[in-house]
Amino acid sequence: MSPLTTSIVLSSLATGTIITMSSHHWIMAWVGLEMNTLAIIPIISKQHHPRSTEASTKYFLTQAAASALLLFSSSINAWKMGTWDITQMTDPHANILLTSALAMKLGLTPMHFWLPEVLQGSTMKTALIISTWQKLAPMTLILLTANNLSTPMLLTMGVLSALTGGWGGLNQTQTRKIMAYSSIAHLGWMVTIVTTLTNITTLALAMYLFMTTCMFSTLILSKSKTIQDTTTSWTTSPTLVITTMFTLLSLGGLPPLSGFLPKWMILEELISQNLSPLATTIAMSSLLSLFFYLRLAYTATLTTSPNTTQTNHKWRFKPSTSNLLLTTSSSLMTMVLPLTPILLY
Template identity: 60%
Template sequence: ILLTMGLLSTLVGGWAGLNQTQTRKIMAYSSIAHLGWMATILTLAPNIMLLNLSLYIMMTLPTFITLMLSSSKTIKDLTTMWTISPTMPTMMLILLMSMAGLPPLTGFMPKWLILQEMISHNLTTMATAMAMSALLSLFFYLRLSYTTALTLPPTTTQNKMKWRLTPKQNTITLSIMLILSTMLLPTTPT
């Protein structure tokens, strides 16, 4: 039952997140999808679930801090993130791609371990469905990343935008969390 609920959770989180424009709702549906991955592996290998949970927290925390510092409520608000800090869109891009589970980043490791464990328990069909449902989440992470790092807000008047505002808070903590959340791939257990 837990395996089926986990699969349904990843599907619901992926499908429901596709049509959202508010960043909080997108992150909520992302959390639902990630919890589906954790629920699926809980019965097979609880230690992998704990690893997945800790890495998810380390990836989500800097993402929410970045959204908070940039005051981004909608996807459209992400286009002005570069005015706060020119490096913030790049950090957000890396964090989102890590949460999506793309290979060179840390978020790839837990998904790979979960799929490997499912295949070793002869759950190949479910592993394939989980991998396909991850593509739904990848789509809205790509949408957020594209808006954050590759677009500028549209204007109809010629005005000068502030290139950089004074940071409201020190971003050293955010930088450390970014490094931890993206560079832990070499620590993959064997």
């Protein structure tokens, strides 16, 4: 892809998200989502490979259906209530359709099947964009309409997403699919609390973006596409292995690291709202996610490749990518927990 084409596509991607995040009219929000979808299609399919073509087709069909459903729900609300304002989404039937559309945009259960397949057919950098930047616009719409969305539907999808993200990642060997199920699980946690406290949802989204960016940056730097590839990541940089381990433990939500902060606040708020069974269920689901995070951390840090003589070692090779994202996100991913009082009060 030429530099001019790349700049046009990336600027369109950014513009679509900004239009959606700053709009008050449903038509403008829909336009931003459509720009976002159309801009990322050439990024996914630029490899000229059957897998990337399949991934871009799946992504386009899913996102187009979700955008059409969103436009349909906003049209119903405008027909019955006489307003196109995003914050005035008061018709219950339109809200159910809107919740389904945004869940399909994000990849929440039961509309999650496209996400692992699309990430697996994309490159690591494209998977990073889909897992982080592409979540901003739908999450903004959820935060804007949180007071009107169907609470039982969101809670049900949140718990199912947390469970699906845990169960689905257990038998995966591809790191991109593991990160896809990790994304489903984290989005489930966010959606569970969005109707109660949107500021905790914003905090959880920010921490998810930091952790996912850091994890994908380490995978890109070590060129690890499978779990077996992580066993030779120490040949790129021993320090990178330590960063990978801390990132995985933070994704699992272990207390000394920043990933514990959003889960702690979400569980505390759910218990204060007398939703203890729900809090217990998603807390148990995080144990499933923690299992494959620990498995990945074990293979990356405590094992070496069984075929060391045949493996193409990367010792002291100059990294082909910039480390700016990794260095920025790794510090935020590990050291935010002591700042909890400042962030919350």
